[in-house]
Amino acid sequence: MGEGGKPSLYTIPAHRAFADALAAGLIRRFGGEAMGLARGLVLLPNNRAKRALTDAFVRASGGGLLLPRLVAIGDPSLDEAAGAAIDPADALEPVPPAVVPMQRRMILARLVSEERMRAGQAVDAAEAVRLAGELARTLDQLLVEEVDPRKLRELELTQELSDHWQKALSLFGTVLDRWPEELARLKRIDLANRRSRLLRRLADQWRQASPSGFVCAAGITDGAPAVAGLMRCVSELPQGMVVLADLALEMDEHEWLALGPHDPDPVTGLRRRSIETHPQFHLKLLLERMSVNRGEFTLWREGGGHDATIARGRAIANALAPAEFTGKWTTLDADQRRLAGIVAAELATPAEEAQAIALALREVLETEGKTAALVTPDRALARRVAAHLDRWEIEIDDTAGRPLSILPSGTLLTALAEAAVQRFAPLALLALLKHPLVRFGDARTAWLDGARSLDRVLRGPRPAAGLAGIDVHLADAPDREAKRRAEAAIWWPEARAVLAPIEALFAGGAQPLPLMVAALRETAQALCGDALWSGTAGRAAAELLAELEAQAGSGPALVEPESLAPLLKTLMDEVAVRPPQGGHPRLAIYGLIEARLQTADLMILGGLNEGIWPGQPAPDPWLAPRIRSELGLPGLERRVGISAHDLAGALGAPAALLTRARRDAKSPAIASRFWLRLQALAGERFDRAVMLEGWTRALDDPGEHVPETQPAPSPPAEQRPRRIAVTDVDRLKADPYAFYAKRILRLMPLDPVDADPSAAWRGSAVHEVLEMWAREDQCDPAKLHARALTMLADAHPLMQALWQPRLMEAIDWIVEETARHVADGRTLVAVEQDGKCEIAGVELTGKFDRVDRLPAGGLAIIDYKTGKPPSAAAVMEGYSLQLGLLGLIAERGGFADAKGRADAFEYWSLSRKNGKFGYIESPVDPEGKRNRIVTADFTTVAARNFTEAVREWLTGDAPFTAKLHPEYAPYADYDQLMRRDEWYGRERG
Template identity: 35%
Template sequence: MFDPIDGLRVFTVRAGADFAATLKDGLATRMQGMDPFARAGVTIRLNTRRAQRVLEERMARDARFAGPMPQIGGAESLLSLPDLPHAVDPLRRKLHVARLIGGLIAQEPGLAPRGALFDLAERLLDLLDTLQAQGVSPDRLDLLNLDDVSAHWQISARFMRLMWTLWPQILHEAEPGHADPEVARMAQIAALEEAWAVEPPAHPLILAGSTGSRPWMRRLMCAVARLPQGAVILPGYDADLPEDLWQKTDPPALPADHPQSGLALAGHALGVDVATLPQWFGGRDSDARSRLISLALRPAPVTDSWLAEAPERSVEVQQATTGISLIEAPAEREEATAIACAMRDAVEQGKSVALITPDRDLSRRVSAALDRWRLIPDDSAGRPLHLTPPGVMLRMLLNMVGTVPQPAALIALLKHPLVGGASEARRLHLRRVIGLQTGRDVLATPEADWQRIIGWAEDRKNDDDATTWACWLQDCFAPLSALSDTDTPEDILTTLRMVADRLSRGVADDVPEVWREEAGLAAVTLLDRLQGAVDAMAGLAMADTVRLVEDELIAAQVRRAAFLPHPDVLILGALEARMTRADITILGGLNEGVWPERPAPDPWLSRKMRSELGLPMPERDTGLAAHDFQNAINAPEVIITRAARAGGAPTVASRWVIRLTNLIAGLGDDGKAALKSMSHRGDRFLDIARALEKPEAEMRPAPRPMPAPPVAARPHELPVTGVEVLIRDPYATYARYVLGLRALDLPGREADDRERGNVLHKVMERFAPDLNGAEGAAAHALFARTATEVLDKLVPWPATRALWHARLMRVAPVLVEREIARQVDARPAKTEVKGRRQLPAPPFTLTAKADRIDLAQDGTLRIYDYKSGSPPSPKQIRTYALQLPLQAEIARAGGFEEIDAADVSRLEYIGMGAGAKVQPVDEDQDATRDAWDRFAELIAAYENTQRGYPARQQPALLSYASDYDHLSRLGEWDDGDDAALQEVGQ
């Protein structure tokens, strides 16, 4: 196939060319006249599985390859010689390193949190691979100058020196017959070089598609390129870059973030001048597009060439940008929808389309938008396992390891589509879960109370098997809750799988759905892989094991689609896009931090330390990403997209987009017109996206509601606490007492303000009667003891209990002294006492529950109300907060249980917050009677059918929130809008 040459046989393929087509055409030309046996011996090695599949498909459709096909495989398949160390399993390797780092964290707790154990291990392994690939010996670490660095870097350098020295021995003892990946590859390549020096392959061997970004790949390239029938094909060569920038210096002159820096480094390693290498197929002629892009991406020190070449580029700028569209969407959602519209448009035209982006969030949004038309893209990255139903279920179970499930988490898990069995069993399971969720007080506990749940099931009518179901639930979660640090990682993994399996089978013991289809099989494979490495997990705590499983779930991908994807709709990563060319190429997510990505921080070596060791800087990854961008944007028809805002914050366009648009805009009137045309073509898809999401009919905002039900349907009984609600937000009264709607309590018991108020009420409810004349230290000790006992009993959250106790004890002296003063001439009579009083006309009942009523020595009553926050102000008491004045009128009428009618000599709000403020209320009979009369007038006003219940009539604050705001469609109207009367219930 190849004529003999002196030196290495290396070819290039220009940036923007269809690499697979160019490779195929070059092969067809060189294989003409070869006999079938020789054709079958041609071997091609590519760097990705997708590249292999694309080339196979192209050849299968080409008549020139009728008969025996060349052998196509991966580059690493060459490195499979027997009797050599194999690369250690990555998971086991990470676990061995994590154990060493765990020891370091134990000795230096300030270095990093334990939760970062596996992240640190992965970063250290990346660094170890780089050190081995660059041939840096452990002794070089001793030469690092650590005088002017922080203690963190000094500790990490000492640890790396020790670890790097001992690591070969540790790995050999832990994994006999295995080596680090870089060491194993280099050993394989060295063996290949020796074997090929004695007997080189007789068949042609072509290594194609790699830029040689890794040292082992560059060494393999050298070995293949010097074979008598070997060849290396480099992708994405910029033929328009001036030759003086391709200097064969050491290191190459091109900066690391330039698109061609990777090829320059590969050429330097191969000992060839990239600028003089022959093309694999076709000539070296470039077009207007490639010349424009090459100029835009010139290294920063030579951007003065923009001015020198501007006249020449301005002549052809229209031609260069004809196939480029620019979409600058306002936000991420609009960007994804516009991309989906462009892909749908391509399908309708019968064209293939490929979205190239490193942003997985963007690709998922686009996939969701394409689902509108049932278009399933062929996504090269697959689906993240942790976002599939089995992955979500496993992550929810991981959060319950070693703990009793919290009610909210329990309900969420029980509603998961893979829990409860199949068909009818699943439907019955869901009915029971909904009943459990809506059952009052069943889940009003910080943790699931199984006895309470079983008791609820026993009382459930028309469901005889509910108790069996509740007991089954308890049995499912008991092994998971019982796990602790004394259990081994193998026990934890076995229990996790067992619980997932049992929950998926349901109480009817159906076939478990969790392990079915592609995602379920991927979950099984992951768990098998983890269980196969349990011997390397020795010493891991339960929290470490849980974190490891979650990290592996997040990293895993489900490669195959659940449904057959559309063959012409592709979503590709930058690496896969090298070998794939579609009719329309979309470059998505072109913002700084996305494409190119921000360099990952190195927790082990600073930039200065990396430089002293001769290690590549993070900018090299930017150069590789720039190479992929240059290759993709030179496609015939390209759409560039970005979002102006992401996560609610402004974004910065990718440096490559900024360079390109600045260059075009600076090429005179022709350049400005070209840039405007690019944006105009992109705006077409934005307009389609906006039209697509625009409602068919105009959305009219709802008016501010004021429903007016019939008088007979209106409430004829209210608690005193509901009077203020009736004044401030009548709509809430309508929804609660007319419609009978009550907000469901969320599962679980939260340490919120309501819970704190209940606790403070209970403390005073117990303390006040027990005081019984005690004074001084005895009274203070009684209060402290009472507070501790109540908090211990009612507050199950240790941190919250300590915080509330500290707050309460800060105001305890004031509360105790005031209580002593109150009981000088009065004694507590009743707490939490119920009362009621009737209005004669219209017939209406006012109910109350007084926090506390004291009986004074003069026979009068004193009514107190405890407030965990600030008591209402005097103005609020006169206008809205009528609670205590109305309770006074009930007491005067003898409406409280076991309390005789008597005059009221004191009304008082007792604040128990930080200020312990006390707010007295005018207890004069005229004042309380006035409040009662105003209440009667308010009730009488609602006897008029033309009087409705407006929403948020007089809210205390603009931030006032009601349980019924969503029902009144707040947001479609404002507080200043007029309420519209609506007769309802006729």
Template identity: 40%
Template structure:
């Protein structure tokens, strides 16, 4: 350090209990404010632009918003310097004339590094092991951060040669091999671009500034404030400023009262570690630091500050907790802790506290948390009162309307217009297709209902057009023709972008430009162009800037496979944040921990105090293990925990602080922050704990509790007699008995459940194809079996399954089960035909009409199979691929299908067939290896579960049917929803009946809720 400056270092600190920006501004005014011209000559160097804004606002508050020539306030870092990952350096004003190449853009460097990573795999003959483009982009981003970190620490890549690969695990040896190839190559590649790394450029500029001030000390005052000096180049500059004739350094929250033993053993995870390293760098003792002007030596907050010092005490000296000389009551005054059940409750209670602050005029509050998800939840909760809160971290472009729209457009084309991604894109608010938005939405809904409900159509734009054309051949309609014309217009807008995905490879610039053009065409409406709609607002401007930056950097990237483009685009999109400029609340804020280091609000809410969140987990370096980092000279990964601890102390020392945490996050128990655990060890429970959590929780729950409870009674629809069904199938009779409301919704209201989007074949489809295969076999071979009946049945099965056999779930699960069923079925047929059984009909339809007082009623059925038994009587067989009815259900009348079919057979309802039915059988075709099928038979001999013979069962089903029809022929008979819940689970129409709202309530004789 130059001695010719002739001055001992001038260092100050502002205690954590005081607002740093406010106290700094007050001291500057006290020191230089008597002369406005002198004040304007002062230069204040701050960590970042957000600190500059905070100090400027502090000056305005202290001067009552009066006109004032403020000091020159300049940031010495564009991003949080303590992250040690300077992706782009913000340069001190006045240094841009240095003869240095400009800093390379982040995207340009990332694309170059992607190319180097891919080339490395290619040169080693491991191209097949190379990561996909999106993963390569993530690796390139991490590699760029590693380069920045090495340059920030001013290390030489030559030191990599001194690392012995054999000392590390195999995969780290491979990484080291890659780095030793990259590092000599990178300077040459970078020089060819005409740029330099931002971190290196920042280092040179700060070093140049330091040398300039060293040789020619400024004639004006310079104050470096708020920095911890964790970047070596910044620490060198602070070292100089502290010794300049008119220079001084103001440090945030140096713990002057810490005992010497604790100071000596500080580790990277301690809140004062970075301060200790800076003081060692400057070469001063902690005792030489004095309080900044305007900072009182003692005040009510001193006890809290000392308590927090004890909380952060190194483990080696925690035995001194036994002799604490702190007034706990005074230290805990104004400090509240809330342990809440979950993330939802934590966000809701925080929002309530923020809202309560606004009841006091001019009072301010800030939520401080590193948990971005929690911050977004709180911001959303605040909107219930119409309050927009300023979140300094902003919103990821990834989650904004333009960002989501651009993602969906890319995935829609990449997935060949599969139903889900296509409809997700078409339903986005920015999508209009050049037409009126209302009409566009109607066409999208029509496309969904007519084409996409059910199995997926053939992929591609033409595949959807053919699917619409198929519907037109089934029954032409004006609406379908309109849909086809609209879709062809949409295909014209999308086709240029889709054509690129048919190519083997494209340039990044080419597909990016096509993506932008397609997105703009689809975002146009009847009155405005797509560009006007898409790129408007803060999020739109950020998206437009991203696209421009990517286009400028695109030439650095090799060709890529088009299907990899959407994932790559999402990687780039995830790096952009949108920060609102206007419309936020002036008295409420959401701050990150670094911002809270430099300012206080009247109420500080420190939230998300769980391990892994605050403090964060030590980041994993994908390029070097901890031993490698240590040997190379990089700082410990745990240093971030120490910086986080410093931020916690700075915020927690404020006069009014509320600490919150969630005991569970997404249903998983959490571990409270180590700082809360230490507070628990120091502070007695009766002091720390309060009933505030219960109070705030009850208020939060009360917000969503209705003023009065409206109980929903079961529906009792009583439709007019003329609309009630007079023709039903035997399966519908079962529904009519079990759940009349479902029959009402389907047959009277005409409501049919929609198929799933992009649906895989379901159990009904499975039953249909197996029925079809067995029907075809029985029709093909009604008498003698073929030579190889199993092969014939398998071939008929393949025809029945048709194209759905290509679906993975069908081929993997259904087809093997069908083969098991086929083997069992062939064995069964051999046995039955040998035993004198003869099939007389399969899949035969029949009808039977009953003359009743309410009018004729027609019963319909389609019999799966009817066999003649050896004695000439008939056996009715029903194939079941699902669950068959039990004997108890059959005899209780809850499964009337087979008995009613027997009634129809005995009354000649099936043309060309008559006789006595003596057997009712369910063939449950499960397809399992142990039991491919199961036969449940009810016949005239009875079975062990049988209580009646078949004749009595058929007669009983006839009586039951007539009673059922006659009951619903009464004008006041209601179609109740699932009147016997024990017999049926939730059905397809139970949500319409709001079953979950009333089922389980018991009524007494007066219609009141029974206890």
């Protein structure tokens, strides 16, 4: 209690370090006696403030000190324990225990699910848990503001609301009607209600009997009625005092009154809108509820402060004034608009912004004893800055933490749930098996070898679903992966045995959530061992799963497997994992809550874009803004005002740096309203960190860009192959470098995992069907249709939906065409047969699709095409001579069952032409018409072209030039290897 019976009320301005000033003042007042401080109690907003004040006491004492008891009571998010200091175990009238938060979440999720089901709007368990979280937050606000939920029934606004809000309000009210019954059954109360009761009981006790030591409520901004009542009580205690951070004592009275909250108009009954976005609004609300006046506060005298920032504080207050009072800016003197000690850096991208912040933090370390801190609500920016600093081996703590969902233990659990629900589709399966926590330790190397072998085998279209589908795929993998298939087949049973139990459970459909969580936990344990639960993230994951498994029975009765992964992610997103202390002693990264009461020589305020600082107000899915206003709940924009107060407090440091990026990952970004106000107020005096911006750009500037030249390797003759397939001849001539990469470097392109069915895959499938039809069914017209349908039965769903109708029409055409040829005297000689012959000192190999014997005795070389056949123009230019080269091998006796003169060359295409699927086209003509090669000369032309290519690149010394004839080199398998984009278009400049 102050002099004359007045309450003891103080404020510490932003230009003085709050924690240091508070510690110095308490030591001066109560540190004279040996136990003077130890008998005291300091009420603080959160645990971070407790640590800040502890550090400040250590700095102020310079040695050993018995500290007062520090209790966190005022965290706005209600996630701090009230503490044993205000909830003694031997209380005469104990406050009932609070319901366990996870149990409450599960019960509310069940109630939401049941009520939505009755309304004909069923939701899955994941959505029910998400909505339950939003409902719990809204319910907490009602309890904190001490608004009776029954007041919802008294509102007469339903006719003014849209249909959506009426339904949401009705559902909300119904759930709230059932919730008290659940609490009564559990003999529990809500945590927010319990905190209010404890605080009110404590205030009553102190009014009856003052504590023996001092009591100080410091830095609390929570305007809840119970908190305000306790603070009023503290201010009236004989040794009590309330100390607020940066209360605007110098603000014009008209501005102060304009902030609100306002009384209803006596005539209309309407309230004037409060300015909740102002940085002082929440403090004014707290003062209103404490029933004290701003004029009753005095400046806390202790603490040195930064005199140079006093004028800056006035300028910042002017910059953040309510909109109706910003007109005074034009009348302010230059000194009143100067933001001395504040510089701004505007970067191009978030990556550049992080780079600039890391450079600024690194520069601080050059001055002995100097400190710096980054304050930002953007956790992605914080992670980037920490990564940049790691480049200089500087470890920095992000005290706001990171969500469990993005840390290894969290991603493992979601990866396992997603893989199981996708029935172990290749991408999800491999992501799980290669997770860094799986088989962590000595066994990981052997495990990764097996997983990589499986990766190679699974490349291409997706196999059949489930672990059994992987079994079949390993048995039927292409021959080119025989080695990898054998390795994977040896390793796969170990992985399969671990995953089989959860697959069996998920195959049973909807299950009780505790059963699913237990299966997830057991499988994760089998995959990772104790590594999954180690470290801060592992412990957080273990606690979350244990709590969820224990309380899941209170939630929805049955949960679909598809809901487990999003349900877990929703819960893990809300778990902040903070690192163990041990980062650099002079650098720190803070979130907005963690930054309160903190200070440093340089405060860097990062991410000053709209939607980040201030953040986009999260909408309330349950109560319309008009309903919230009528109930007296905080407006959604109140967080904007609190963010503004956090900004003003951070700008009280000796030096401050503001940063923003002009665009985010998707689009241009809009500067924060705070940035724009400061810029507008300062005008030309809004100093830019020009040197820092330049350093940021220069750090990653590669200097002059010298593009790579067109590659043209020329290996010695002994390294050039003496064997070539007919399918590689075009590659050799059109893109020699691609041939060099494939045949000499032996670099083979890999198909993507879980790839869409490509043209090559469709061609291989059709070739296999037609081969089996010829070999096993002797081209029986009645059996081809059935074979094609059998092949498609296990095909990719996309292929079944889009390609099957076209393929079946083309299959019918092949049956008709084969029957017509048989009637004309043509007979099938052989299908899918390899052959070879030597030409110009090089062995030419090839495999035909089909060869028929013509009535005159000659051979017809047939190639099946699922797409469009090569053009006649390409053949005339010396490309697409595959049929001619196969005919050449046949004429030279290179095929065991197909020898003789080649008299016909045909492409049987299954693509569409003239309104139907299936047609025959030939690259030659008996008389050379239509700009085609004469049929009788085709093998001779093919031999001549082949000989020229061989003498130039295989037996000669010509370089393997990249994209020599790009018009005939359509494939891009080796474009990245040859760095095509760097030189293409300049190679002949």
